[in-house]
Each structure stands twice: as C-alpha cells, then as structure tokens.
Amino acid sequence: MIRSGTVDIAFWMFSAGSVVAAWLVFRTDSMVRAAYWLLASFAGVGALMVLLNARFLGLVLVLMMAGEMTIMAVFMVMFMMNPAGLNPMTMVHQHRTAKIAGVFAFAGLALVGLVADFPDRPADARRDPTSDLGRELLGDSMLVFETAGVTLLATMIGAIAIASKRGRYGDAEQGSAPPALEEKPPEPAGMEH
Amino acid sequence: MRWSSPLGAVVLVAGVLSAGAYVVAVLDVALGRLTAAGHLRLRHALRQPLDETALLLLTRPSRTERPDAQAWALAPALLGAMAAAAVATVPLGRGIAVADVADGIVLFGAAMAMVMVAVYLHGWSANSPMPLLGGYRFIALALSYEMPLALVLIAAALPAESLSVGAIVASQHDLWNVVRQPLGLPLYLIAGAGLAFWGPLDTADGPDLAGGTTAEVSGPSRVAWELARRFVLVAVAVMGAAVFLGGWQGPMLPGPAWMALKTLVLLAGLVWMAHRVARVRLERFVVVAWTVLIPLALVDVFVSGAIAL
Amino acid sequence: MTLQALLVVGAALFGIGVYGALSQQTFVMIMMGLELMLNGAMLAAVAFWAMSSGGAPKGQLLTVIIMTVMAVEAAIGFALIIGIYRIRKADMTEKLKRLRA
Amino acid sequence: MGLRRALARLAAAAEAPVFPVIGAGGRSVAGEIALLGGVRVVDSPRAANVLLVVGGITPGLLAPLLQVHDQLPTPRATVWWPGEPVEHQDLRTVLGEVVVARPGDGDTLRGVFAELVGGGRLSDPPALPDDEPAEWRGVGPYGQGGTGMTGGVPYGRPLAKRSPDPDGLELDQLPLRIGPMFPPLPPGLILDIALQGDVIREVAVGDNPFLGHPDGPAPAGLDTALFLEAARRPQPVATIELARARHHLRWAAGTLRLHGLASESLRVLRLARALRPEHALEVETLARRLRGRRSLSWATRGVGVVTPAQVGFGPVARAAGVAVDARLDDPAYDGIGFSPVVNDGGDARARLRQRLAEAAQALDLANRAGARVRQPGPALEGPRGPLSAGEALPSAALVDLLPRLLVGQEWGDAMTTVASLDLDLEEAAAGARAGAPA
Missing domain, CATH: 1.20.5 (Single alpha-helices involved in coiled-coils or other helix-helix interfaces)
Structure with a gap:
C-alpha cells in the first residue's frame, strides 16, 4: 500500500483518464482519434506504472505505443474506404453481446480483485x-x-x-478468391449497427 | 529556489526553451542574411523574430473546412510539452535540474517518440491535403530517426552505467563522450534535427508542400507551432550538450555558462546545416537511415559496450 | 492508491477491451480491443509486483513479456491485415464469412 | 489596448509576408519580389498578410485568385502590379480594396502593410461567400453516417476510388487539384492528381488559364519577350546572352528555394538582378559551388529523367547529352568559339548543372561577342529552346510531357521534376496560337 496525498490524486487522475480514454476509443468516429485515445489510455497506464515505481517500464510503454499507435492510425486511414482519411466514420456490430461480455469481464475481474486476499508486501522503495x-x-x-x-x-x-x-510460390494473390467487394452488390441500408 | 518545485521547474524549463528558441530565430535570420547578402545586420537579426511574432499575434487564426479543431489545437501544445519534459531531465549545472530522474534518458526517448504523434496530429487534423501529406512524410521518416537516436543514447549511457542524465554528465568528467564515442554526436544530431523537422530534414513542412503541416495555420496558432518546433530543437541541443559534450563541466566558467555555451554551439551547427544543406529526398534518406545510420548506431553501441566492459 | 483500486482499474480496461474486440468490424479496431485487454493485464501485473510481491524483479519481467506479446500481436496483426486485404480485398470481419481460400 | 498597440508597433517593423500571384505578363517581375527590402515571400497564403497580384488576371485565373484571396488571414490587403498594358480584367472591379502600383514598386507595398498593421487601413473583406460547397447530407459532424455504413456522400465529395498501389494492394486514391497558384509549380499550371500516400498515380494537366480568351497572351508579356523580339529585329548578341544568363540564374534561384536553400536562392537572385558581362567569373564560381553541393545532387539525381527521344531541343535535350542548339547554325555566333554545353543523364541534376553552365557560358559569349549584332532570320535559341516565327514555343511541348514523367513519383520528386523543366504556361499558351511570335 502506497499512501500520500499527491500520489493519490495522481492515481485517481491517471486511472480515470486511462479508463475514459479507453472508452472513447470505441465511441469516437474518427480513425486517428481512436488510435490516439488508445495511446492516451496507454500513457495513463504508463503514468500509473511510474507512480508504482516501475519507471522504466512505464516510460518504455509510452515510447513503444507512440510509434505503434501512429502506425495504427495510418493503417486505419489506409484500409478504410475514405478519401485518405479526410472523412471519418463509425461502424459497430453485435453491440449488445459485446456490451454484456465486456461488463461480465469487468465484473468478474473486479470481483476477484476486491474479494481475493492478496498479500500486502509493497516493494522496497529504496531499491532501484x-x-x-x-x-x-x-x-x-x-x-x-x-x-x-x-x-x-x-x-x-x-x-x-x-x-x-x-x-515463395509466386505472387500472394495467386489462386485467391475473387475480391469480396465485387462478389456481391453492396448491401442496402440496415447493416447491423 | 528549489528547481524541482513547481515554480522553479516552470521558470527553468520555460526560460531555457524560450531563450533557446529566440537564439535559434536570431541565428536563423543572421545566417540567412549572411548567406543571401554576404553581410549581417545584428540589430535587424535581434529584432526580426520579435517583430514577426508580434505580427502573427495580431493576425487572426485561419479556419479550414471541418478540421478536427481540438486535435489541431492540441498538437502544438503536445509538441511543446514533450520538449519541456525532455529539457526537465537535463542538469544545467551542478544540482540545477528539474527532474534528473533515474531513467532520464528513457524519458527523453519517450518524449521524442511522442513528437511523432504531435506532428502527425497537426498534419492530419487540418483536414487539408498538404498538411496531411506532411504528416505522412514525418511518420515515414520518424521511425528511421527513433532507432539511431535510441541507440546512440544507450551507447552514451553505457560508460555511466546509469540511465540518469546527471550520471551520464558525471561520467564524462575525464573524457567527453564526443571523443569517446565519435559516432554518437553526428548520428544524434541527424536524428534530432529530423525530430524537430529542421533544415535538410524538413520534409514535413517543406516548400514543396507549400508549408506542409503549417500550410493551413496562421496567426497565433502558427506562432505556437513554430515555437514548439524550435523548442524540440532546443531540447535536442540541450540534451546533446549534456550527453556528448560533458554537460555543465568545464574549467573556470560556472556550470550553467558552460552548458549554455555548448548548447549554443550545437544550435549554431544545426542552423548552419539548415542554410547549407539541401532538403533530403524522402526515399533516399530512408534507405540511408536503415542501411547506414542504424548499422552505424549499432556499431556505436557494440564498441561502447565493449569499452565499458 | 491501493492494490484493489489498481485491480479495478485494470479490470475496467480489460472489460472495455473485451467490448471493443467483440463489437468492432474493422480489423484494426479489433486489434485495439486486444491491446486494451493487454493494457489492463499489464497494469494488474505491475500492481501485483509493486504491492504484493515485495518488488520481486520477476514481476517486472512479466510486464516485459506482456509488452513483447503486444509487439508480436501488433506486428502479426498488421501483417495478417495486409495479407487478407491483398487476397480478399476485405478490411472488415463481415466480409470474411467464408474463410476458405 | 496598450498591449495591442505595442504589438502593432513591433509588427509594423516586421518584414511584410507576401504571397505573390503571378498573372499574365508577370513572370519578368516575379524574380524581383523576393529582393524587395522589408518583404518576405511565403509559401502559403495562410502565412501572408499581403496578396501581391502581378500582371493581368485572365478569366481562367480569376476564380482561383478569389479563393486564394480569401485564404489569407485577416488583416489582409491586396496590392496589384498590373502588367503593361492593362489588358485583362480590372482587379478593382472584383476585389474592392486593391492598391494599384507600378510593377516592382516595393515602397507602396511596404506602406500598405504598415498601414494595415497600424490600423489605418481596414482588412480586405472576403471576396466569396462563406458557403458550404455541397448540400449537407450526412448525420455525423464530418458528414459520415446517414443510411448504411457510408450513408450520405460525405460533404458532397465522392468516395475515393481504389486502384492497385505498387505493392499490389488495392488502396484508395486521393483526388487532388493543385494550381494554378501553387507556389512550387510554375504560375498557371493546374494538375489534377490522384495520390496514394504521397505517390502520384495519375496526372492530368488542367486547362491552361492563359488560353481561351480572344487574343491570347501578348508575346510582349512573356519572360522570354526579349528573345522573341530578337527573333524579329536585330539585337546585339551580348544583350541576348546576358538575358539568357539572367533567365537561367533566376530559374536556379527558384530551384534552390524549392530544395530548402532559401537564403542561397536570394543570393543567386541578387546576382541575377545586377548581372553584367563582367560577372562571368562569379557565375562560374557559383556553378562550380552548386555542382559540388552533395546534398543538392543527392536530392536531384535520377529524378525526372527525360530522354532525347522525348524532348529534342533546348537545355532539356542538352542535359540528356544531345548537342542541339540553334546557335550552331546562327551566323551571329560564328567565330566566337561557341560550342554547346552538354551534360548526361537527362535528370533534374543534369538540368541544374546544364543551366548553370549555360549561364556561365552565356556571360562568356557576351564578353567575346563585343558589339556583334544578330540579324533576324534563322531560329533563335531561347532559354528554353529554339524560337522561330510560326512554330510552337518550347514550353508547350514540355507541358505535354508532364503526365508521363510524373506518374509513379513521390510528391517531392514530382515537384523537383516540374521545376527542373522550367515551364512557362503563358509561353505554352502563346505558342498554341498559330504564328504567335510573328
């Protein structure tokens, strides 16, 4: 258990920020925003790690994710039907199932975290x-x-x-199925939302 | 004043960054004039950055068609904040550091990685083709900068046996890293100039893109972006002076004076390079980065490691 | 800052990750869900290391391993996206109802 | 208010950021703008406070000009240097507050700027209404949504079409129209480009804005006017060669600026402005110095290769190793030791070296020609190629070359290529009219 006023405030700030950012990843309709909200979530966790004295790991996490999330953003722009990402959009399916699964996962894990009795052996703050x-x-x-x-x-x-x-055996596309996009006419309105 | 107190930190970091940015601007005007006309008017060079900033502050910011306004405003702030975080880790004299933390070099690396995010965000959020292309270009190159930057910093940390910038400075008491690891500083400066998209590596904001990521900004937003970008350059120079040029150590003069002098030398070098070297070709530079710069940085790490053993 | 609070935060991140991985159609967004799950797991691992294991170095090692998994997941994920896209011109799961080549 | 006044006092002393728009007949003055005292030429209208319109505004240039005008942030002012004679649209009838000045008049420009910053002059109102370009049909804040996944047509833009990229992936293309006032391109050039990332996949040259009105551009307004004049009337060889050297140096200055060497570019412009035959040595030194500039050859080597089969005239062909030059058959050049300079490679680097070497050679010839006068008759070698009565001017053929050269290039390389060809759209338009130079 680590206690001190400033650390507590920082903890609540970073954890709330991290969770909210994580939620916004799937709420935003902009590809680049989604990627960078995820980065914000990682940065929050990185800050929490620094608070927990795992400074190296926290910083490396931010360092790694900055690059990865930028690549992710570019990938999203690349692979979505959009004029080079200048027009963003949203798409979600099986919303209810996903929500229920998410809530269950959270409830189960949180319950374990709250109920189970873990040994209270904080790390020695003097060690590096x-x-x-x-x-x-x-x-x-x-x-x-x-x-x-x-x-x-x-x-x-x-x-x-x-x-x-x-x-190894020639071009990767060889023998592949016809492009899915051209296989059937585009579906009319009412794809699952 | 305690430098790690909030007030002290703001004073120190803001002071270093703005003084550095001003020096860069003055050097830029002076060297530009020297190249263009063969002579230099010091008064003009000292005044012009201020005049220009005043003009931009009086100019209204421009709007584009449906930009991502929040991200557009955030980008310069993020860029500047990363430069500030990077400077905070560097001791500017004996005991004068905001946060000479144990993992200072890693913090610097993380801050420089976030530069990539800020630049791409700035380019993307204007919702306009030229800035977007600038953002793409920066990403294409940034991955090639991060590698050599991280590697030469690791190599510099080896003799100190510590990731703290203060310890790295102390480890150069007898011999500066620029001598001990001759590959380090040049590679570091190339990568650093790239991260500040400065001079020949200014592909993100180049004239062939009509200004790239800055093509759509005017007025105060332009000031913010240009300042933040110069802050990054200053942060790179400050860190370079600490890690490769022995930091605040030196005979006679007090520590901060040595630090300022060394930083100035690096900044002058970077500005000179911008006026002297033509902008690189994207494709060719990526090839060179991966086939020459990164292997050289690896050699630097291996040799430094072998010596440190 | 208690272990319980940290674990709840980790669980929340994991739960949002599960939601994202199941609800999204685009491969990249699904990967984001996976990364979030790993993010929660990583936070829990560090929390245990700091508060429950007495700072045993092995705890940090576990985090390093999770980071490796994240890197592997990202690299293979991106590669698969490109591979699938090349063959099927699809960037969403819905378009891969038939997974035979 | 005190702070504002203090800022205004500082700002009035700043260099006036100017975005130049070059209209008909404006090319010959364009090189001087950057050298005006207290004026700085900027790359984007967003960075400027003064819009400087040089030359006449043709109907094709008017709409883009108004758009550029509205892109300038406030406070803004418009200064017009009409060409001589004023033959096109009077700018004052379209843009209300236009200050008209003599071409090259920097003092008026500075005055307008100082007045603007000091508050003595109101900022230009927008020229166009601030309307949505298309009916709003989407649901979300960016026009996405509506019915189905891609619902409405976002903001009136069509969805991108897909096409294979070099790596065999079907990826979106960004359709983009640049010009006619895009600073890296020659004035008037419009390109319709399809981009994937920053690689150009398709190029079409848009309508030449200098074409399409009854008379076409007057040859007198072209930057090669002196050469066209010399094709018809006797002219001293020294004058022709001096103009050639000046033309090539101005072109080199533009190229240096494009490659990020802005201060070096000013130096070359300065040299070009005061160029005299005695400067032969200086130009020689400049050519040698830029030749030795590693970074410059690195940025231009292998970019935009033009083969002799594609272009068989002028410096472009000579840079590809063909010794064609109308001066070889010109009696005026007999006996002064003229032989064409050639380079090999045909790429942007070769063209840079070619023009610099030709500039040095031209000054050398000017010195040796003495008082020799060229008589009209044979074709005259202009700075872009041979000029003779009744034939198309060189730029027209070079513009036609663009689509083939640019496809597959990265953006930066494409801009390097276009710049290295030294195009003049006005000349292309003049050449398109039958018998233009006559």
Whole structure:
C-alpha cells in the first residue's frame, strides 16, 4: 500500500483518464482519434506504472505505443474506404453481446480483485527497480529475455513473409478468391449497427 | 529556489526553451542574411523574430473546412510539452535540474517518440491535403530517426552505467563522450534535427508542400507551432550538450555558462546545416537511415559496450 | 492508491477491451480491443509486483513479456491485415464469412 | 489596448509576408519580389498578410485568385502590379480594396502593410461567400453516417476510388487539384492528381488559364519577350546572352528555394538582378559551388529523367547529352568559339548543372561577342529552346510531357521534376496560337 496525498490524486487522475480514454476509443468516429485515445489510455497506464515505481517500464510503454499507435492510425486511414482519411466514420456490430461480455469481464475481474486476499508486501522503495530489472534480464532470466528477443525476430520475419507481395510460390494473390467487394452488390441500408 | 518545485521547474524549463528558441530565430535570420547578402545586420537579426511574432499575434487564426479543431489545437501544445519534459531531465549545472530522474534518458526517448504523434496530429487534423501529406512524410521518416537516436543514447549511457542524465554528465568528467564515442554526436544530431523537422530534414513542412503541416495555420496558432518546433530543437541541443559534450563541466566558467555555451554551439551547427544543406529526398534518406545510420548506431553501441566492459 | 483500486482499474480496461474486440468490424479496431485487454493485464501485473510481491524483479519481467506479446500481436496483426486485404480485398470481419481460400 | 498597440508597433517593423500571384505578363517581375527590402515571400497564403497580384488576371485565373484571396488571414490587403498594358480584367472591379502600383514598386507595398498593421487601413473583406460547397447530407459532424455504413456522400465529395498501389494492394486514391497558384509549380499550371500516400498515380494537366480568351497572351508579356523580339529585329548578341544568363540564374534561384536553400536562392537572385558581362567569373564560381553541393545532387539525381527521344531541343535535350542548339547554325555566333554545353543523364541534376553552365557560358559569349549584332532570320535559341516565327514555343511541348514523367513519383520528386523543366504556361499558351511570335 502506497499512501500520500499527491500520489493519490495522481492515481485517481491517471486511472480515470486511462479508463475514459479507453472508452472513447470505441465511441469516437474518427480513425486517428481512436488510435490516439488508445495511446492516451496507454500513457495513463504508463503514468500509473511510474507512480508504482516501475519507471522504466512505464516510460518504455509510452515510447513503444507512440510509434505503434501512429502506425495504427495510418493503417486505419489506409484500409478504410475514405478519401485518405479526410472523412471519418463509425461502424459497430453485435453491440449488445459485446456490451454484456465486456461488463461480465469487468465484473468478474473486479470481483476477484476486491474479494481475493492478496498479500500486502509493497516493494522496497529504496531499491532501484530499473537496475533490478536489468540484473534480472541479464542474470537469472536471461533465457526468458533471449527467448523474447528471438520471438520478436521471428515475428518480424514472419510478418514480412505474410505481408509481402511475392510469396515463395509466386505472387500472394495467386489462386485467391475473387475480391469480396465485387462478389456481391453492396448491401442496402440496415447493416447491423 | 528549489528547481524541482513547481515554480522553479516552470521558470527553468520555460526560460531555457524560450531563450533557446529566440537564439535559434536570431541565428536563423543572421545566417540567412549572411548567406543571401554576404553581410549581417545584428540589430535587424535581434529584432526580426520579435517583430514577426508580434505580427502573427495580431493576425487572426485561419479556419479550414471541418478540421478536427481540438486535435489541431492540441498538437502544438503536445509538441511543446514533450520538449519541456525532455529539457526537465537535463542538469544545467551542478544540482540545477528539474527532474534528473533515474531513467532520464528513457524519458527523453519517450518524449521524442511522442513528437511523432504531435506532428502527425497537426498534419492530419487540418483536414487539408498538404498538411496531411506532411504528416505522412514525418511518420515515414520518424521511425528511421527513433532507432539511431535510441541507440546512440544507450551507447552514451553505457560508460555511466546509469540511465540518469546527471550520471551520464558525471561520467564524462575525464573524457567527453564526443571523443569517446565519435559516432554518437553526428548520428544524434541527424536524428534530432529530423525530430524537430529542421533544415535538410524538413520534409514535413517543406516548400514543396507549400508549408506542409503549417500550410493551413496562421496567426497565433502558427506562432505556437513554430515555437514548439524550435523548442524540440532546443531540447535536442540541450540534451546533446549534456550527453556528448560533458554537460555543465568545464574549467573556470560556472556550470550553467558552460552548458549554455555548448548548447549554443550545437544550435549554431544545426542552423548552419539548415542554410547549407539541401532538403533530403524522402526515399533516399530512408534507405540511408536503415542501411547506414542504424548499422552505424549499432556499431556505436557494440564498441561502447565493449569499452565499458 | 491501493492494490484493489489498481485491480479495478485494470479490470475496467480489460472489460472495455473485451467490448471493443467483440463489437468492432474493422480489423484494426479489433486489434485495439486486444491491446486494451493487454493494457489492463499489464497494469494488474505491475500492481501485483509493486504491492504484493515485495518488488520481486520477476514481476517486472512479466510486464516485459506482456509488452513483447503486444509487439508480436501488433506486428502479426498488421501483417495478417495486409495479407487478407491483398487476397480478399476485405478490411472488415463481415466480409470474411467464408474463410476458405 | 496598450498591449495591442505595442504589438502593432513591433509588427509594423516586421518584414511584410507576401504571397505573390503571378498573372499574365508577370513572370519578368516575379524574380524581383523576393529582393524587395522589408518583404518576405511565403509559401502559403495562410502565412501572408499581403496578396501581391502581378500582371493581368485572365478569366481562367480569376476564380482561383478569389479563393486564394480569401485564404489569407485577416488583416489582409491586396496590392496589384498590373502588367503593361492593362489588358485583362480590372482587379478593382472584383476585389474592392486593391492598391494599384507600378510593377516592382516595393515602397507602396511596404506602406500598405504598415498601414494595415497600424490600423489605418481596414482588412480586405472576403471576396466569396462563406458557403458550404455541397448540400449537407450526412448525420455525423464530418458528414459520415446517414443510411448504411457510408450513408450520405460525405460533404458532397465522392468516395475515393481504389486502384492497385505498387505493392499490389488495392488502396484508395486521393483526388487532388493543385494550381494554378501553387507556389512550387510554375504560375498557371493546374494538375489534377490522384495520390496514394504521397505517390502520384495519375496526372492530368488542367486547362491552361492563359488560353481561351480572344487574343491570347501578348508575346510582349512573356519572360522570354526579349528573345522573341530578337527573333524579329536585330539585337546585339551580348544583350541576348546576358538575358539568357539572367533567365537561367533566376530559374536556379527558384530551384534552390524549392530544395530548402532559401537564403542561397536570394543570393543567386541578387546576382541575377545586377548581372553584367563582367560577372562571368562569379557565375562560374557559383556553378562550380552548386555542382559540388552533395546534398543538392543527392536530392536531384535520377529524378525526372527525360530522354532525347522525348524532348529534342533546348537545355532539356542538352542535359540528356544531345548537342542541339540553334546557335550552331546562327551566323551571329560564328567565330566566337561557341560550342554547346552538354551534360548526361537527362535528370533534374543534369538540368541544374546544364543551366548553370549555360549561364556561365552565356556571360562568356557576351564578353567575346563585343558589339556583334544578330540579324533576324534563322531560329533563335531561347532559354528554353529554339524560337522561330510560326512554330510552337518550347514550353508547350514540355507541358505535354508532364503526365508521363510524373506518374509513379513521390510528391517531392514530382515537384523537383516540374521545376527542373522550367515551364512557362503563358509561353505554352502563346505558342498554341498559330504564328504567335510573328
């Protein structure tokens, strides 16, 4: 348990901000806004991590997500039928199911968090968590760290292989189904909302 | 005054950033005039940035067709705030730092990553083609800047065995990093100039896009954006002076004076580069960044690591 | 700032993520839902590390792993989006009712 | 109010930010604007307080001019330097508060600006009504929604069409019309472009705004007027060559500005303004210095390659390695040691080097020609290519080349390419009229 007035205020600010931003991701009708609300949510969690003294991780989270969310925004602009993203739009389906599932997930997890009795052993504030992490990564858990690194490398190669135009056996489109967009006429009004 | 107190922090950070931005503007006018006419009028150079700012403050901001107004207003604020966060981590003299935190270099890196968000947001939210293209261009290049920037900063942190900027400055007591890691500073300055879309790396706001992300802004919004952008440049120079040029350490003069001097040298270099080097070609620069700059930065990390062992 | 409060915040983020992942049609938006779920999980992991494990370094390691998962998810997700788009010209789940090639 | 007055006092001393619009016959003055004292040429109308209209406004330029006028933020003022003679639309009947001044008159311009900032002059009212360009049919704040996923036509714009990108993905294209007052393009050039990201997928050249009115542009207003004049009347060789050098230097200044070397560009303009045959050495040095500028060749190498088969005349062909030059068959150039400069590659870099070298050579020729006078008769080599009575002027053929050159290029490369061709839409229009120079 960490207590102090300023920290508490900061905690409520960042957590409320993070949750509201997360909610707005799916409420906004602008692609770029959605991506950057998500970034705001991550930044809030990053700030909470810094408050919890996991400074390195919190900052790295922001660093990583700034890039990723920008790429996401560009991807959304790229893949949605829009004049280069100058006109945004919204689309939602199976709204009720999703809402119920979301509420259940929240209620279940929150219940566990509130009811379960977790040991109260706060971290020693005098230790430097960053150097702890560094020693852990390059000490006992080096194998885990290396595995993560190799996984990322494999991911990069795999992602390029999936996304590239030329596959091992010729062009990626070969033998593919006809484009879905041209397969059937566009649906009239009343797609699920 | 305690520099980490709210008032002290605002005074210090705002002071450094605005003084730096003014110096950049004066140097820019002076060097421009020196190149164009072969002589320089100091009074003119000292006054012109102020006059120009006054004019922009009197000019009304322009509207575009259905912009994302909030995001448009937020972008310069975000850009400036990131520059401020970056400067806050740097000690400007012995014990003069707003937040010489243990992970200062990481904070700087995170702030510089957010620059990408601010620039894209600014370009996108005007709802106009030229700014949008500027935003796209910045993203295309920013990923190539972030890598070498992060790598050379890691290399600079190695001899200090700490991520704190203060510790990195202290580790250069005997030998500056610019000597110890000769690859570091040039790579850092290229990446830093890119993040401030400055000079030859000014593809986001270039004249071939009629101003790019600034093509649709006028009046006070333009002041805000141009200031924020210069703040980033100043933040880059301040951090460069601390991490590669030994920070506030130096004989005779007091620490802050050394810091100011070193920052000034870097800023002058960056401004000179803007007047001297033609704007890069996007495609070619990305190729060079990934095939030359990033490998060089990796070499820098490996060599520095080997030496630090 | 208590462990319970942090866990509730994490649960809220996770719940919103579930809602997003199920309700959205565009692949990128679905990925955003997934990322939010991971975001909640990460917050919970850090909270446990800071308040319940006595600051054991392994707790931070777990967060690093979650970040790796996020990076992997993003990279593969984007690659799959491009791959599917290339073959089916589809950017929404509705258009992939038949998933046979 | 005190702060406002203090700001106004400071602002009045600032350099007047000017957005120039070049109309018919305005090209020859255009190079001087950037050199006026206390004036700064800006890239976007949003950054300007003074709209400077140079030359005559043709019917094709009027509507875009009004749009640009309204894009200037307030306080704004319009200054008009009409060409001579005033033959087109009188700007004063369209835009109320227009200050008319002699072309090149910087003092009036400064005066208008100072008055505007000081509050002694009211800001120009908008010229066009602030209407929605299309009926509002969407539901959401950006025109999305309505019925179905893409409901109404957003804001009267059609949805983007898709087309394959170089990577084999079907992606949206952004349709975009730029010009005729887009600063990186030559005045009057309108391009209808389809963009994917910043790659140009389709290009069509829009109607030439200098065409389409009874007389067409007067050859006297062209920036190559001196050469057209020389094709008809005897003219000293030294004068022709000096004009050639000045033309090439002004072009080089524009290119430098486009490549982000604004201060260097001013220096070249300054040299061009006061150019005399004695400056041969200086121009030579300039050519050598810019040749050695790594960054400049890096930005232009391999961009916009034009083969000799595409263009067989003028500096563009010579930059591609063909030694064609009307001066070879011109008796006026016999015996002064003229042989055409050639470069190889045919790209934007070669054209930059070509024109700089030709500028230096022209001054050299001017020195050697002495009092030699050229007699009309054979075709005259102008700065863009041969000029002879009854034939199309060089710009027309170069403009036709654009669509093929630009497709597939990135935006920046496309602008480099257009600039490197040294187009003049007015000349193209004049050339389109039969027997224009006669």
